[in-house]
Amino acid sequence: MTQEQTPTPLVELHGVARRYQVGPATVTALDSVDLRIDEGEFVVVLGPSGSGKTTLLNVIGALDTPSEGRIIVGGQDISSASRGQLFDFRRRTVSFIFQSFNLFPGLTARENVEFGIDASGRRERSEAVKMLQDVGLGDRINHFPHQLSGGEQQRVAVARALATDNPVLLADEPTGELDFRTGTQILELLRAEAGPGHAVLVVTHNREISRIADRVIELSSGRIVSDGPPPGGPAPISELHW
Numbered sequence: 001m002t003q004e005q006t007p008t009p010l011v012e013l014h015g016v017a018r019r020y021q022v023g024p025a026t027v028t029a030l031d032s033v034d035l036r037i038d039e040g041e042f043v044v045v046l047g048p049s050g051s052g053k054t055t056l057l058n059v060i061g062a063l064d065t066p067s068e069g070r071i072i073v074g075g076q077d078i079s080s081a082s083r084g085q086l087f088d089f090r091r092r093t094v095s096f097i098f099q100s101f102n103l104f105p106g107l108t109a110r111e112n113v114e115f116g117i118d119a120s121g122r123r124e125r126s127e128a129v130k131m132l133q134d135v136g137l138g139d140r141i142n143h144f145p146h147q148l149s150g151g152e153q154q155r156v157a158v159a160r161a162l163a164t165d166n167p168v169l170l171a172d173e174p175t176g177e178l179d180f181r182t183g184t185q186i187l188e189l190l191r192a193e194a195g196p197g198h199a200v201l202v203v204t205h206n207r208e209i210s211r212i213a214d215r216v217i218e219l220s221s222g223r224i225v226s227d228g229p230p231p232g233g234p235a236p237i238s239e240l241h242w
């Protein structure tokens with residue numbers, strides 16, 4: 001008899017809600033969210049603008065605090081963590097890729113990637129150049145962000161996130177500002193990162209992108225309305241059009 005290996009949960013949300021008070025009104029960005037993501041999964045979170053996608057990533061990455069519920073990431077309960085523990089968590093457990101890149105403008109491509117390496121401490125600084133070569137930017141290592149195109153900046157952001165080698169990679173509309181060719185290159189890199197000890201969550205409003213996921217979680221008005229593989233199973237990236 002073969003022993004089934006139980007996958008390790010990397011992200012768990014139990015009854016998570018996030019509400020904002022805006023004047024007299026309460027806005028519910030997330031409501032009663034229960035979710036488990038295991039190592040190896042490449043998950044796309046799909047939903048229209050305002051459905052709570054960014055809020056979901058932010059609470060998983062401890063950039064925002066839920067109003068209710070419990071969140072466990074990389075085995076650590078971040079809902080009850082101290083500031084010091086969260087500081088460490090943000091450096092060594094999660095990595096973010098933002099729609100608007102968020103590179104350090106005063107640092108070169110190489111220094112931006114070295115920053116990620118320094119934060120997590122899992123790689124040698126000397127690996128930064130190799131990480132940039134892997135995203136096709138071997139000839140741009142000494143460029144500052146303003147000297148790079150949008151697609152190139154996003155590839156630096158991807159290299160910086162991958163360079164941390166952290167277990168949970170969170171990407172918020174990472175192809176939103178990119179042309180099709182650059183966007184699919186970035187998706188290829190993100191999908192390759194999901195594997196043993198690593199899970200990847202990509203947030204998008206673009207249903208086409210969700211076709212390549214192992215698993216698609218649909219959000220509507222802050223609630224999960226469906227969760228499962230895309231119809232027909234994950235499609236190869238070469239089949240995407242947008």
Ligand code: ADP
Nearest residue numbers: 020022027029048049050051052053054055056
């Ligand atoms: P998405 O990323 O899917 O577009 P968001 O997570 O950014 O959605 O937002 C979900 C909902 O929460 C939206 O209705 C938005 O207006 C609201 N919201 C987000 N951030 C705030 C905030 N800081 N204050 C008040 N409302 C907010």
Ligand code: MG
Nearest residue numbers: 053054055172
């Ligand atoms: Mg958003």
